[in-house]
Amino acid sequence: MTTERPLAVCVYCASIEGIPPQYPALAAEVGRQIADRGWQLVSGGGRASMMGTVAAAARSGGARTTGVIPRALVDLEWADHESDELLVVDTMRERKALMEAHADAFLALPGGVGTCEELFEVWTAGYLRMHAKPVVLLDPDGHYAGLIEWVRDIAGRGFVRPEAVARLVVATDVAEALDACAAPVDLSRSQA
Known part of the structure; x- marks a missing residue:
């Protein structure tokens, strides 16, 4: 069995x-x-701000947490030593690769340029069929509205294929976003 x-x-x-405060909440x-779903969390391995909050809340509910953090950020982001598994790597590229390897789905919450960079990398890799994992953006208050509008605009100009735009699932509430993380990806909508 x-x-x-x-x-x-x-x-x-x-x-x-x-x-x-609504973002840490x-x-x-x-x-x-x-x-609550009995899932695991993979994060950037920091205990500051939203990154630390999501990990602490997941652990409080019994979820296993894996954090991946570059040595240079251990002090800056206050490494989450409470993680069930804390992987310390040398570079940001190694961090992202290990996070991707440990994950079955990707969920971006509101964030800054680092969050956008991570989102765009896994979104692009999914579109190019380098992985078949869901890529979900949780945007309950329009944090990413301008970004999504820009992507749709450049798609309208021919710089982004409609299939690439469709590869990203945009959700407005937590349950909807997590449901999308568990949903199979329709690879017929992705092409290289």
């Missing part, structure tokens, strides 16, 4: 302090609901 391992969701989000809700 084989036991299927729980779904592991990689969450990208802000690690900067001083952001409006959103991260906490994501962590709680990941735990």
